Amino acid sequence: MLSRRVIICLDVRDGKTTKGVKFKGNVDIGDPVAMAQKYYEQGVDELVFYDITASSDRRDILIDVVRGVAANIFIPFSVGGGIRTLDDMYRVLDAGAEKISINTAAVLSPSLIAEGARIFGSQCIVLGMDVKRTGRNETVPSGYEVWTEGGRTPMHMDALEWAKRGEALGAGEICLNSIDADGTNEGYELAVTSMISSAVSIPVIASGGAGRPEHLRDVFQKADADAALIASMVHYGEYTVGDIKDYLAREGVAVRKYI
Amino acid sequence: MISIIDYRAGNLTSVRRAFDYLGIPSRVTDKPGEILSSERVVFPGVGAAGAAMQMIRSTGLDEVIQKVIAGGVPFLGICLGAQIILTASEENDTPCLDILPGKVLHFSDRSLKIPHMGWNSITVRRTHPVLAGIDPEAQFYFVHSYYPSCARRDDVIAETGYGISFHSVIGRGNVIAMQFHPEKSGRHGLAILRNFAAWKGGPESC
Numbered sequence: 001m002l003s004r005r006v007i008i009c010l011d012v013r014d015g016k017t018t019k020g021v022k023f024k025g026n027v028d029i030g031d032p033v034a035m036a037q038k039y040y041e042q043g044v045d046e047l048v049f050y051d052i053t054a055s056s057d058r059r060d061i062l063i064d065v066v067r068g069v070a071a072n073i074f075i076p077f078s079v080g081g082g083i084r085t086l087d088d089m090y091r092v093l094d095a096g097a098e099k100i101s102i103n104t105a106a107v108l109s110p111s112l113i114a115e116g117a118r119i120f121g122s123q124c125i126v127l128g129m130d131v132k133r134t135g136r137n138e139t140v141p142s143g144y145e146v147w148t149e150g151g152r153t154p155m156h157m158d159a160l161e162w163a164k165r166g167e168a169l170g171a172g173e174i175c176l177n178s179i180d181a182d183g184t185n186e187g188y189e190l191a192v193t194s195m196i197s198s199a200v201s202i203p204v205i206a207s208g209g210a211g212r213p214e215h216l217r218d219v220f221q222k223a224d225a226d227a228a229l230i231a232s233m234v235h236y237g238e239y240t241v242g243d244i245k246d247y248l249a250r251e252g253v254a255v256r257k258y259i
Numbered sequence: 260m261i262s263i264i265d266y267r268a269g270n271l272t273s274v275r276r277a278f279d280y281l282g283i284p285s286r287v288t289d290k291p292g293e294i295l296s297s298e299r300v301v302f303p304g305v306g307a308a309g310a311a312m313q314m315i316r317s318t319g320l321d322e323v324i325q326k327v328i329a330g331g332v333p334f335l336g337i338c339l340g341a342q343i344i345l346t347a348s349e350e351n352d353t354p355c356l357d358i359l360p361g362k363v364l365h366f367s368d369r370s371l372k373i374p375h376m377g378w379n380s381i382t383v384r385r386t387h388p389v390l391a392g393i394d395p396e397a398q399f400y401f402v403h404s405y406y407p408s409c410a411r412r413d414d415v416i417a418e419t420g421y422g423i424s425f426h427s428v429i430g431r432g433n434v435i436a437m438q439f440h441p442e443k444s445g446r447h448g449l450a451i452l453r454n455f456a457a458w459k460g461g462p463e464s465c
Contacts (some may be wrong), residue, residue, distance in 0.1 A: 001379065001380070001420060002375065002377050002378070002401075002421055003376065003377055003378045003379065003398060004377075005377050023390070040445070043445075045377070045378055066391055070273070070276055071276060071280065072280070072440060073279070074277055074443060074444065074445055074446075074448060075400065075443055075444070075445055076400060076402075076443050096272065096273065096276060098273070098443060121305050121306045122374070123305060123374060123376070123402045123403075124305075172374060172376070172402075173376065195270070201369075201371075201373050202372060202373070202374070203372045203374075203376050203377070226372055226377065227377070241403070256378040256398045257396060257398075259392050259396055259397065
């Protein structure tokens with residue numbers, strides 16, 4: 001049986017893993033290659049590196065991180081953040097990433113999804129979506145709107161329609177981040193996850209809000225997510241991947257045991 | 260030396276990186292002379308069967324692969340490499356290399372997410388030196404929308420369940436091919452690559 005995936009997200013800035021802290025900006029929490037190695041050994045199913053480096057002239061540092069990860073870690077990993085062109089995609093894949101996640105660039109230029117899928121294959125293209133609850137209205141019939149620029153800019157686009165269009169354009173997977181749930185540690189937003197997951201035939205990764213293992217159980221069992229993204233619950237040592245998977249297995253969720 | 264066949268389709272270097280990590284010499288090449296003089300050959304793969312077969316035929320790599328296999332050299336097909344060795348693929352109605360009789364079919368169950376993406380287990384039907392020592396509970400990383408379906412039961416080495424039970428590891432003689440990616444399947448995947456690098460192409464243990 002196919003296992004539900006537990007995916008760890010590392011935000012990377014200037015070559016360091018970083019974490020946003022309210023009113024304090026970002027603090028560095030470690031070396032991404034060493035952290036990736038630790039999570040790999042704990043049995044994580046997949047990793048995501050999200051580049052939040054502000055200045056574009058320092059982006060080569062991320063390519064070095066990707067190379068370092070690819071030389072030592074033999075599970076799939078994706079890279080997102082700041083990927084705007086086919087050349088950006090090529091550089092990241094060539095350095096050893098399995099997939100690329102595109103968000104803002106895909107909204108601004110949807111053909112990037114189709115071109116990326118044609119050249120690199122659909123399995124490489126993850127459509128990242130940041131969505132926010134708005135209530136139903138004419139431009140947003142599903143009640144969820146697409147935002148870009150890391151959740152700063154509303155696009156007046158319906159999340160459900162965009163997910164279906166992304167699939168039709170050739171995305172192989174959707175990473176669905178709820179802006180409302182993100183950072184709360186109070187659980188994934190189940191309603192939007194369930195709505196999108198049941199409307200598309202490609203896998204959906206739930207993102208935003210994970211704080212306890214029960215949250216993963218709920219997003220798998222109640223919202224039918226194919227994968228769940230976590231970050232702070234493992235970065236601060238509160239849980240290991242093993243703790244989370246043991247809990248999920250006890251609760252009847254199919255997960256890959258690390259043996 | 261292990262040759263990893265370069266047919267210009269996607270990321271071929273991940274298999275190379277896994278062999279590097281294991282300290283096993285390998286090279287990515289499209290040169291017939293290099294491929295034919297290798298001790299072992301890997302055909303990795305991502306992408307669509309139609310485009311891959313077109314590239315293989317137009318560059319003459321189809322004949323090179325046939326020669327490698329006829330010559331008894333251990334051959335490992337990965338993902339698309341487990342599909343193009345069968346007779347034909349439903350993907351773009353593509354005739355394939357017909358090294359093993361069988362077809363490549365599309366997952367037809369509409370309730371399933373396509374691609375079949377993520378970690379799944381294998382049930383071994385026939386012991387094989389390349390799978391020696393693999394824990395029966397080990398899982399492997401899959402990502403595909405089409406699956407191999409062998410015509411002869413003897414060619415099925417392992418099966419995997421996703422809606423139906425499909426042939427996830429197939430082979431005969433000096434040919435073994437797997438639908439999953441051993442180079443992305445953690446330490447169990449690396450163990451398979453290490454076994455392959457020691458395999459002589461026969462039924463005996465490594």
